[in-house]
Amino acid sequence: MRRLALGILLLLTHLCEAQFGSAVSFPNSSEKTVLDKSPEFFVLSWKQGTILNRSETPMEIVVDSVGAQKVNIFQDNSDAPVLYSSNIITPVCADGDCRLMHITLYWTLLGDYAGFDRSSEEPLTKHDHDEFLFSDYWKLHELLKDHNSILKRRAIDELVTKPKPSTIEGVDALSGATIKEVKESVVSGALYSCYVAWHLVHGDIKDQIKAFTVAQQTEGMLVRMLNNENINYQMYALENLTKNQYDTNFSRISKLFKSGIPLVRSFIIKNLAESFSKEPNKMQPFWDALPYIDINTRSLLLQHIDTASEATVTSISGQLSVLTKNQIRDFLSHLENKSQISSEILKNLRNFAGSNKEKNSYLVVQFLEDNS
């Protein structure tokens, strides 16, 4: 079966050559050596006026029967690497029907999907040879953004027919709902193109790109990543900055603590707080963020309550409504271990205990009963 497919492919490539001439070329963006505007479908932010220049890298993507396709790097005017890209031509075959797919793919410095440009002359097509609509490209973009897509863990033939329960493996289980998940995530009528594109983007090249970046990593690069909106850049920077560099970049880090996604916030508080918690003024921005951050991060932050200043503890005693039941419990047990509770804290506790709007007020009532 495989053989047959390969045979068809080779034949097809041959035919293609006959049709297009041997150098299959991209008419528009593909040949670009300079990027002066963002790729059409793009996940990173693009500052107006940015101009990126292309250089070659030793990396390439080998596509069955078409051969090696170069992976290039785009750098800004100070030669800092920004983006990787490759013009891909690859056969897409379904039920013995093979076509060539043209697409320019982009990766971030860490090898994650960054976006794509379509080819205006060779648009992507669906099963019945209809051209992709804009909404189809958009859906493909959404699919490629999902590095954890169901396409990753299934062979193509598992996606088209419903597998039998005993022989498949699933998330707790594969089920009817999972088939629905496939349908929802791919462009209707273009499962194979989606599948091929997803595996190109998230294939081996990912690790190679990252390794290539890591080999050229500089402090400047890390700082740019920290300041970027891309979450993987933020995480990578946080993981790789040295302790001194944390201090220099403190203001950005404390801002990220308030505005970042929960995963980034919790990383900051779990891994970096140690170096800040000894200096109350450094910890202050973290405590100030208490009402704005997600519950998990708040729990992690409260683990540092023992190093918090009296003013912070007092301030938290006035914000009990934002805490969950178990967070209030933890806070109260911190108070219980103190030799003395200030009158201001007591006043705040009494206010909270007396409120009939607070579902957790009973905890403070009990606390006051036990500790008065």
Added chain:
Amino acid sequence: MKKLLIVTLLLFSSISLFAQDVLVEAESFDNPGGWLVDPQFVEQMGSPYLNAHGMGKPVKNASTKVNFNKSGSYHIWVRTMNWVPGEWEAPGKFQLKVNEAVLDTVLGTRSGWGWQYAGETKINKKNETHIELVDLTGFNGRCDAIYFSTKKTTPPSSPKKLAAWRQELAAEPNAPEELKTYDLVVVGGGLAGCAAAIAGAEQGLKVALIHDRPVLGGNASEEIRVHTEGIYGNFERILKKIDTKHYPNGSAESKLDQQKRDENVKSYDNIDLFLNWRAYDAISEENSVKYVDARQTFTGERKRFTAPYFVDSTGDGWIGFWAGAEFSYGRESVDTYGEYWEEHGELWSPKEADNAVMGSSVLWGSKDTDSPQSFPEVPWAMPVSKDYAEVNGEWQWEFSRNDLSQIDDAEEIRDHMLRAIYGSFSNAKKDEVNKNRKLEWVSYLVGKRESRRLVGDHIFTFNDAKEGREFPDGVVIEKRAVDVHYQTVLEDEKNPDFISEALFYRGPQYYIPYRSLYSKNISNLFMAGRNFSCSHAGLGGPRVMLTTGQMGAAVGYAASLCKKYEVMPREIYTGYLQEYLDLIEEQKYEKIPTSKK
């Protein structure tokens, strides 16, 4: 006899010479009507309770009769809670009917479990007093107990004081009166517990299987409806007696598998099945479990179980916990066992340890009918469901949060899921296409994936799975990919907090050693199921139910050898490994078990 247990009458001479008190436990009502006995959270709130799980339609009254010793005027308190306090009508409202009169007070409106005053009534001791619970909403009103007293003193609310008060009222001695003796006591009748009981029984052990539900199977049961995944390994013959065919999760066909499972387990004469019995304590001496104490979930009757060997297959590692076994909870730091997986970084294994675990689920489903179906407004559910709309729930409906323990806060977790479900269904109903849709089934049992993990001689990790590491005592075999879940809200706060995502690792076939199936420090304790000895990421593969079933069967056979040589579980590894492996091999082909007598 039952009556005696239902109603406890006591004269508190020390408090007041003439005070008369009667405590009626709701779970012991003669006729629960449409209310369900909910014993899931006994350790936290003190008792099984009645739950009006009507999915939005008020359930039939629960009723019982009580005999009083003394006529007079009685004050009445009901132990209850408002499970969603807030700026709306409490979802679980109900009233109390005493004889012909419905008391005015609307119950289920106080926040946190405790006593709500219901009013006063006249009782005539000559007539049986008839009590009913009148559900007003069908949205999980809860009643734990009803207390009648001629004195107006509110009973204690704090869990510790309440337990002592209850015990005093019931005048229960510390130890249960009845002692049962077995070769092997298995607690928890999920797939693991069932397989352990069968394997032990086939080898001639006299086995007690203590399980807190009316049906066997745990998450695989018709009550929770998860279907069994994984491979049979060495234990196909046994596991086929208890596995499921139904598919997908939530399928009503789980009923057929239920019948098969229950009948097969019951067919063993040397398994004594204690259904609706919940273990509440394990007593150990010199690092060895001596007894497990259990209570009937309806009547409150108690028994003590003794045996040379015990299996903890409760999922939550309760027996180990009570007996003082080492355990872990949450995620280890990535360096603890080197479980790094670059692709998913922190989501897979964190740089610093934390309390995160895979969450618990409540499965549910609806069906289309030929006529319009109404569904009530549920304002109290909206803060959780927001604008999420759905008509069925699958495995992704899962909730965990680092400040919530999957054990201690299980009721809050279950309730959060109920809000997510009712709110999402209510949102879906607003769409014209769902006009005829009816909420058909919502489990009230919380299906868990991860909580306490007891520590054994070997801690099974992701690396053991990833490398397909072979062990001399690798008795469990699995091929299914490893997957670990996380809450999607961690990546995007706009996501609902009750939806999870799975990260998959496709590795080779892997093995779990026998040394992960007995406690490191409690010498006669086996564990099988998700509470076996593993790391957080290590649980990612083996938590599925055929794998846990394999663990159960493996410990059942080990227990039989323990008995034969009068040794402890560890010694099977150090001294009798070959015989153990041979026994496992041999049993595969046993067509009619000789010991099935």
